[in-house]
Amino acid sequence: MRVLIITCAGMSTRFSKSVGYNCLKCIYSDKDIKQSILYKSIMNNVSYFDKIIIVGGFKFDDLNKFINKYFEDLKEKIILVDNKMYAKYGSGYSFWLGLKQAFDYETSEIVFMEGDLYINEKEFKKMCEINNNIVTTNYDEITASKAVAFYIDLSGKIHYIYDTKHNALQIDEPFFSIRNSGQIWKFIDIGCLRYICNNLLEEEKKGTNLVIIQKYFEKLTEKQYIIFNFKEWINCNTINDYKLTVRQSSK
Template sequence: MKISIITVAGISSRFNKDIPDEKKILKCLYYEKNPQDTLIYQMIKKLKYSDKIIIVGGYKYTDLIDYVNKYIPHELQEKIILVKNDLFDDLSSGYSLYLGIKEALDNFNEIDEILFVEGDLDIDGESFTKVIKSDKNVLTCNREPIYSNKSVVLYQNENDKYHYLFNSDHGMLSLKEPFKAIFNSGQTWKFRDMDLLKIANDEFYNNSMEDTNLAIIQKYFDLIENNNDIELIGLKHWVNCNTHDDYRFIVEYWRK
């Protein structure tokens, strides 16, 4: 069984900046003309290979339910499981990923892999297909410059282990060990070992509830002993949609 997880629980503060409360929207549902021109619709289409698609929402959760019921084709609706994160305003992104993984592991047996992608991304089809087809655990990177105030940094240390750096306050970053390579994370991952994933998820719940999703991800990849079980895939087109201008750039890319 192949399962995908999308997390879209956040309040979209940058996307909704200076917008009156009554007009604020869940970022992944935003469109200007065509209701199919949303981040969530396009991502679900890419994940149609999955047996199940778990979507973890929180902010404006009823809007997410309504959109799925109204605009997602029936054959894809049947794959979708909606999970509500009631603590989206109190905890960071880690709890949404925790809930998605827990939903998968608690309810399905013989899971071959879980693909996780953050819900505010747009990724080109060719690169995404490489992630889908990989038979290994997957890390991704993009071609954007690395800035401490917005990038999720992925680096490989002198022992060939992969590590992440991110500043939730969007301030400076410090890399305190020698490294072989450094990348801007593509914020898309694939997990192939469900036993290790359960260990990482349980440890998050017991020790790191207020942390970001990187706490689960880092623990999982720390537990993998053989680097040959990991594939790093570069993404050609990658946009993290934080503003309305980002959205318009993405839609223009879709049209081309």
């Protein structure tokens, strides 16, 4: 069984500020709801995955109404999970909740994506069809204000770096290369992923989703994962980013 996990529990602070009112950015649209980030993420992937797990939190009622209104015919496929700790815990708790749900099925592979991403549909499907563990990258500039970055050390191990305050990134060891994360990952060793989740400390659950991701990929050698580059990729942090996704998807 193929499972897609999408997390969109965060409070959308930067996006709401750019719009002028509090809103859940993944379901935001200025005209056509089909131009919302989440609508595209679901419709572009519904044929490939057996289950789509969506973890919400902030404005959860709005998310629930959105799913019930526009995806009523997919009730058996879409699983909605409520992260009631979204305001206190980090993004890792949403990912952990989504994984707990995924482990209830006979899952053979899990793709995890953050809920504020626009990805070219053809590129995403190409990535999904690769039978391997995958970390993704994009070609945007690496800046502390926006990027989730990772570097590869001299032994070939992956290390993620991210500043929740968006101020600065720091690396304290020699490294082979540094990349801007595409914030999408594929996991094929479900037993390993389950073990990591079952043995997380309570404090680790409260951190970012990179805690679980780091623990998984640091166990792998260079031959056990591949790096997939997205050429068309937008992280939707502000209304201007959203408008760019509309223009890109209209091409």
